[in-house]
Amino acid sequence: xxxxxxxxxxxxxxxxxxxxxxxxxxxxxxxxxxxxxxxxxxxxxxxxxxxxxxxxxxxxxxxxxxxxxxxxxxxxxxxxxxxxxxxxxxxxxxxxxxxxxxxxxxxxxxxxxxxxxxxxxxxxxxxxxxxxxxxxxxxxxxxxxxxxxxxxxxxxxxxxxxxxxxxxxxxxxxxxxxxxxxxxxxxxxxxxxxxxxxxxxxxxxxxxxxxxxxxxxxxxxxxxxxxxxxxxxxxxxxxxxxxxxxxxxxxxxxxxxxxxxxxxxxxxxxxxxxxxxxxxxxxxxxxxxxxxxxxxxxxxxxxxxxxxxxxxxxxxxxxxxxxxxxxxxxxxxxxxxxxxxxxxxxxxxxxxxxxxxxxxxxxxxxxxxxxxxxxxxxxxxxxxxxxxxxxxxxxxxxxxxxxxxxxxxxxxxxxxxxxxxxxxxxx
Amino acid sequence: xxxxxxxxxxxxxxxxxxxxxxxxxxxxxxxxxxxxxxxxxxxxxxxxxxxxxxxxxxxxxxxxxxxxxxxxxxxxxxxxxxxxxxxxxxxxxxxxxxxxxxxxxxxxxxxxxxxxxxxxxxxxxxxxxxx
Numbered sequence: 001x002x003x004x005x006x007x008x009x010x011x012x013x014x015x016x017x018x019x020x021x022x023x024x025x026x027x028x029x030x031x032x033x034x035x036x037x038x039x040x041x042x043x044x045x046x047x048x049x050x051x052x053x054x055x056x057x058x059x060x061x062x063x064x065x066x067x068x069x070x071x072x073x074x075x076x077x078x079x080x081x082x083x084x085x086x087x088x089x090x091x092x093x094x095x096x097x098x099x100x101x102x103x104x105x106x107x108x109x110x111x112x113x114x115x116x117x118x119x120x121x122x123x124x125x126x127x128x129x130x131x132x133x134x135x136x137x138x139x140x141x142x143x144x145x146x147x148x149x150x151x152x153x154x155x156x157x158x159x160x161x162x163x164x165x166x167x168x169x170x171x172x173x174x175x176x177x178x179x180x181x182x183x184x185x186x187x188x189x190x191x192x193x194x195x196x197x198x199x200x201x202x203x204x205x206x207x208x209x210x211x212x213x214x215x216x217x218x219x220x221x222x223x224x225x226x227x228x229x230x231x232x233x234x235x236x237x238x239x240x241x242x243x244x245x246x247x248x249x250x251x252x253x254x255x256x257x258x259x260x261x262x263x264x265x266x267x268x269x270x271x272x273x274x275x276x277x278x279x280x281x282x283x284x285x286x287x288x289x290x291x292x293x294x295x296x297x298x299x300x301x302x303x304x305x306x307x308x309x310x311x312x313x314x315x316x317x318x319x320x321x322x323x324x325x326x327x328x329x330x331x332x333x334x335x336x337x338x339x340x341x342x343x344x345x346x347x348x349x350x351x352x353x354x355x356x357x358x359x360x361x362x363x364x365x366x367x368x369x370x371x372x373x374x375x376x377x378x379x380x381x382x383x384x385x386x387x388x389x390x391x392x393x394x395x396x397x398x399x400x401x402x403x404x405x406x407x408x409x410x411x412x413x414x415x416x417x418x419x420x421x422x423x424x425x426x427x
Numbered sequence: 428x429x430x431x432x433x434x435x436x437x438x439x440x441x442x443x444x445x446x447x448x449x450x451x452x453x454x455x456x457x458x459x460x461x462x463x464x465x466x467x468x469x470x471x472x473x474x475x476x477x478x479x480x481x482x483x484x485x486x487x488x489x490x491x492x493x494x495x496x497x498x499x500x501x502x503x504x505x506x507x508x509x510x511x512x513x514x515x516x517x518x519x520x521x522x523x524x525x526x527x528x529x530x531x532x533x534x535x536x537x538x539x540x541x542x543x544x545x546x547x548x549x550x551x552x553x554x555x556x557x558x
Contacts, residue, residue, distance in 0.1 A: 200486060203515035204441050206538040211447030214541035218454070242538055 031136040032056065035064075035071075038129050042091055047071060056113065056136045058106025076102035076110065083115070090117050090130050100137060112141035195248030202245055210238050247390030250306065250398075257303060257401060261296040261425050264304070264355055268327055271308030278313060283321035289328040295424040297355050303398045310391040311359040311418050318363030318416065328358040331424055344407035345421050353424040360417040365410040374408055432456070433552050436478035438463045438495065439513065440487040448482065451541045458548070466490035470498050473505050480552055482535075482544070485514040496532075509551050513537055 033052025037044045049064040049071070057074060064070050075083050079101035086099045098116040105111050114137045120129040213235050220227050268290060272279075279286055297304075308327075315325050334340075334348040340356065348354060366374060375396045392408070395418075399406045404422040411417040435458050437445045445462030452458040461476045463469045466487045473481065481499065485492035492512055499505040515537040535547055 200515045203537040204444065207513075207515075208441065208443040208447060210538040210540060211444065211451055214451050215447055215454070238538060 033134050035132045035134065036129055037132065039091065039127050042127070044087065044091065053134075056111070056134055057103060074103045076104060086115070086117065090119055091127065093119065093127055100141075111136060112138045199245045199249045202241065206238050206241055206245075209234065213238070244390065247394060250390070250394045257300040259298050259300055259402075262299050262301050262304070263294065264297050264299070264357060264422070265290045265292075265294055265329055267299075267301055267304045268308055268329060268357065271305045271312055272327065274305070274309055275312045275316065278316050279325070282316045282319060282323070284316060284319050284323040284325050287324060287326040289326065291329045291331055294329055294331050294355055295353065295427045297402075297422045298425050299402050299422065300398075304402070307395045307398050307420070308357075308359070310395050314391055314418075315359055315361035315363070315416070318361050320363075323362045323415075325362075326358070326360040328356075328360070330356045330358075332356075334421070340419055340421065341407050341409065344419075345405040347403065347405055348421060348423075353426075354421050355424045357420045357422075358417055360411055360415060362413070362415040365414055365416055366408070368410070371408065371410070375406075432459045433479045433548070434458070434476060435460045435480050435482060435548065436463060436469075436473050436476055437461070437482045438466060438469045438487075438492075439482075439484035440464055440466070441484070444484075448544070452544070452548075455545060457545075466492075466495050469495055470502060470505070473499060473508070474502065477504070478508055480548060481508055481510045483510050483512050485512050509533070511535055511547055511551060513539065 033056055034050040035053070036048045036050075038046045038048075047064065047068065049059075049061045051061055053064060054060045059070060059074070072080070072083075082099060083101055086096050089096045096117050098114055100112060100114050103111050103113055114135040116133045116135075118131045118133070119127055120131060122128050213231055217231055220231070268288075272286065272288070312325070312327075319325070331354070333350075334345070334352045334354045335342050335350040375392050396406050399420055399422070402422055404420060406421075407419045409417055409419070435452060437448045437460055439445050439448075439462075442462075442464050445464055449460040449462045452460045461472065461478070463472045466489050469490075483492045483496060487495075490498070492514075496510050496512075499508065499510065511533045513535050533547070533551065535543065
């Protein structure tokens with residue numbers, strides 16, 4: 001039939017097309033090829049690239065054969081020295097580990113290849129050729145690259161996470177401290193409220209005892225030393241009880257502050273004057289280091305004097321005869337020229353103008369374990385009957401009411417230094 | 428003579444305090460003391476006793492010291508009698524820092540010693556109109 005040759009030709013065309021497509025698919029799936037380099041007198045004289053080279057490089061074996069420099073130009077410029085070094089090493093008969101480098105594919109894309117060389121030697125051990133196996137590792141490299149950037153991202157995230165964790169830890173610490181301060185404030189408030197009620201209830205019985213003593217003393221027959229001693233002890237006990245009550249009332253007094261611009265040095269001097277008798281009795285010397293150019297401070301004069309009296313009496317009671325009581329005042333920007341334990345004065349910001357007062361004794365100091373408790377009401381390290389345990393609580397309460405802070409530390413040469421910091425008023 | 432002694436009315440809800448104040452003050456031979464423990468009946472007691480000075484507790488059940496002082500002041504027979512308050516609410520240093528007066532009124536802070544009471548009475552007696 002006349003249609004047969006045409007049909008056959010069509011079938012042939014179809015088969016040819018399918019074969020070409022199969023070849024292309026096959027080519028596309030090839031990811032490695034071999035090449036052979038002929039060596040004469042230690043020099044590479046010719047190179048043969050196996051048919052798989054087209055799939056990896058885009059260039060055919062023929063193209064490589066006709067252009068002996070094509071393999072070199074194909075290498076990405078910055079990778080060429082490493083490739084040349086690899087070639088030199090194998091030509092010298094040295095060990096050559098596989099080399100990974102980039103080439104520019106015929107279509108312009110960058111490909112990564114792994115180039116493994118194997119030397120071929122004659123019977124005398126002379127290098128006559130070497131074979132190379134080239135793998136296309138682009139996908140692996142891209143995956144590695146993605147992995148690397150994922151790693152970097154992870155590391156960055158980890159770093160950010162670390163920072164966040166650190167911030168959280170700091171915030172948690174601050175929260176804990178605030179919580180402790182709140183608990184302490186609540187405790188002080190309840191102690192204060194209780195104190196005011198107790199003070200009133202206790203003062204009336206004290207009044208009865210005191211009036212009773214006033215009646216008994218002149219009415220007991222003279223000459224009985226024991227009775228006189230008992231009555232004297234009773235009067236002393238009333239005085240002590242009243243001192244505790246006074247401390248409690250000072251602790252509970254919250255509103256009657258009369259704030260005016262005052263000279264802190266004047267308060268220090270008045271307080272020192274008021275404890276003069278105790279200074280003489282204690283046989284200690286007093287050193288005043290008062291800054292003559294102190295800016296004014298907004299304060300209740302009477303209350304701040306009370307603060308100094310409490311601190312001075314504490315210092316005097318801590319020292320043996322011969323001790324030195326040093327009172328210092330200074331002014332300046334907080335945390336700069338005035339070097340203090342900043343953690344104890346969080347209410348101040350760096351550089352803020354403040355006035356500082358220090359009361360330092362040369363006593364035995366306070367055991368480190370007791371330092372955090374010294375501002376607690378009724379905490380005392382003094383012998384029974386000497387202190388009420390309210391002096392420093394009152395100090396802290398008054399100073400904090402003024403927006404200031406107070407810190408107590410053991411001094412380097414021995415003894416204790418109490419530091420007060422108050423905001424300075426503009427002059 | 429009994430009539431030369433100054434007449435002191437002590438008003439405090441604590442009988443032990445008024446009793447001992449009476450004993451102590453009368454022991455000085457300078458005073459005649461009437462003790463009153465019920466603030467509600469204190470005005471009537473004062474009218475009858477006609478004191479030269481009233482020692483008055485501040486915190487008492489029923490009428491407190493402040494209210495009672497107002498009643499004394501409102502009474503024509505008593506308005507010129509000086510009043511010294513006895514208080515357990517203030518401390519000695521607070522009272523002394525203000526020259527023994529708080530809000531223009533005379534105060535003694537409990538617990539007070541007899542010598543302080545006597546000094547205060549001596550200071551204010553004879554200044555009956557200077558309240």
